[in-house]
Amino acid sequence: MKNKIENEAHSKRASTSDSYQALHQPSSAFDSRDAYLEHELQIMQPKRWRPNLPFKDYRFELEDTIPALAGTIGKVVMVSAIAATFAGALGLSDAFVLENVRYELLIVSVFIVLFSGFILPTANLAGTHGPLIPLIPIVVAAGGHPMAFGLLIGAFGLILAFSKGGSLLAKLTSKGVCGGLLLYLGFIGTTSQVKKLFAWAESIQMTHIAFVVILATILLYALLEHFKKRWLAVPLSCILGGLIAFSLGAPFEFHTAPGLPNMNPMYWWGEDTGWMLGLPTVESFMVVLPFAILAVAMWSPDFLGHQVFQKISYPQRTEKVQMNIDDTMLSASVRQTFGSIFGGANFTSSWGTYIVPAAIAKRPIPAGAILTALFCVIAGVWGYPMDLAIWQPVLCVALIVGVFIPLLEAGMEMTREGKTTQSAAIVVFASSLVNPAFGWSLTMLLDNLGLIGCKARSAELTRMSRWIIPLAMFVILTSVMAMVGMLPGIPALLESFRH
Structure with missing residues (x-):
């Protein structure tokens, strides 16, 4: 009890001190591991645009390896999906996909x-902008160029970051709207991964493997929840899922040998090498303009969900170490710009497969980030871990327990109090009609107008916050979706104009 009181007093003094080193205490000084990790979050003093050095400004802990592992698995999977979608639409080979994924793993590490x-x-x-994957064939069919697409995303992202538009939109999103988004994303993600695992099992004519793997994962997750070791869910579920599938006869072999990708950007943007597209023209930028606007507009609900999950998982007095939406947009935009110039296939967003497990493990961003970069380099150069990361029994359970189930839990937590259930239900309803970006923008408008949700909150908003900004976002998003054909039953307006 004495230790607990001393530690609490120590944490309160952290707000008036600039020295992390002076406030740091060994884990043996605390009654529990959780208390030590919470204290570390409370005493960190992150510095913007100044060096933050390991062991001086933060430390590495065993818990940092979990989000790093989950993030690396997620990165391999998502970049592979984007590169493969482009390759299919452009008629490129599997070798292009493998080499570009390796290239992206090295780029992102820097x-x-x-x-x-x-x-x-x-x-x-x-990270990677998963919701863009279904749009890629449409972009290619319209004559879009991947470099032009990426550069415009980077440019619009920088505008939003410097204008602090991302944090403004986050402030205008109520708990009910955000909670509904988390519930929708968590449920859709969980069911999609279960379906993928069963589809894989059916393709090898061993459907029972999927059932056994998922049942074992449920029991493992429940036990980890009971013993308050949920941060171990990703590695243990991956090991369990892989071992069960292999022991039941599922085929698996390593085939990606060690090696390095071509590091020359001119190779990737050559006329008959890499993408085999050459450099983009002015027309290429015009074609992808509406898609780039939509991509950046979809960042806000994605970033907001990740930030809120941190807030729910972290203890009090940790605002300084929580994810900054505008800084994340700036980082993502710069990474996107250079990645596209270099020739990478990735389209970026906030890295969900990293930040969600990191929040569960009660770890700040920097240390796990360094380990993620190291793991990405190892996976890209060694090659063999890439085969394991994209094997369905490992991949599916990692995403389910590492990302989607925690999102469901966070959504339920946010909609427990106040008049939040109305807004949450409308978000789910509207997102099911089109997509989460549409559901978020429509429900934010209805909620801020006071038609649903908390009427007292609406009354306290200014005219700009109540309807001008939400209405502008809804009109812009819906117009762009109509142009590219994302509104169900309505033909793409761009195609109509061309004809």
């Missing part, structure tokens, strides 16, 4: 260390 690990320690890692 920017992780530079931004999240060094000069912007509250910027979440720049």
Whole structure:
């Protein structure tokens, strides 16, 4: 009890001190591991645009390896999905996909260390924009160029970051709207991964494997929840899922040998090498303009969900180490710009497969970011870990327990109090109609107008916050979706104009 009182007093003094080293105490000084980790979050003093050095400004802990592992698995999977989608639409080979994924793993490692690990320690890692994957064939069919697409995303992202538009939109999003988004994303993500695992099991004519793997994962997750060791869910579930599947006869073999990708950007943007597209023209930028606007507009609900999950998982007095939405947008935009110039296939967003497990493990961003960069380099150069990361029994359970189930839990937590259930239900309803960006913008407008949710909150908002900004976001997003054909039952307006 004495230790607990002393530690609490020590944490309160952290707000008036600039020295992390002076406030740090060994884990043996605390009654529990959780108390030590919470104290570390409370005493950190992250510095923007100044060096944040390991052991001086933060430390590495065993818990940092979990989000790093989960993030690396997620990165391999998501970049592979984007590269494969482009390859299919452009008629490129599987060798292109493999080499570009390796290239992206090396590119992202540099920017992780530079931004999240060094000069912007509250910027979440720049991950992959999953919701864009279904749009890629449409972009290619319209004549879009991947470099032009990426450069415009980077430019619009920088505008939003410097204008602090991301944090403004986050402030205008109520708990009910955000909680509904988390519930929708968590449920859709969980069901999609379960379906993928069963589809894989059916393809090898061993459907029972999927059932056994998922049942075992449920029991493991429940036990970890009971013993308050949920931060171990990703590695243990991956090991369990892989071992069960292999022991039941599922085929698996390593086939990606060690090696390095071509590091020359001119190779990737050559006429008959890499993408085989050459450099973009002015027309290429015009074609991808509406898609780039939509991509950046979809960042806000994604970033907001990750920030809120941190707030729910972290203890009090940890505002300084929580993810900064504007800094994350800046980091993602710079990473996107250079990645596209270099020739990478990735389109970036906030790195969910990293930040969610990191929040569960009660760890700040920087140390795990450095380990993620290291793991990405190892995976890219060694090659063999890439095969394991994309094997369905490992991949599916990692995403379910590491990302989607925690999002469901966070959504339920946010909608427990006040008049939040109305807004949450409308978000889910509207997102099911089109997508989460549409659901978020529509429900934010209805909620801020006071038509649903908390009427007292609406009355306290200014005219700009109540309807001008939400209405502008809804109109812009819906117009762009109509242009590219994302509104169900309505033909793409761009195609109509061309004809």
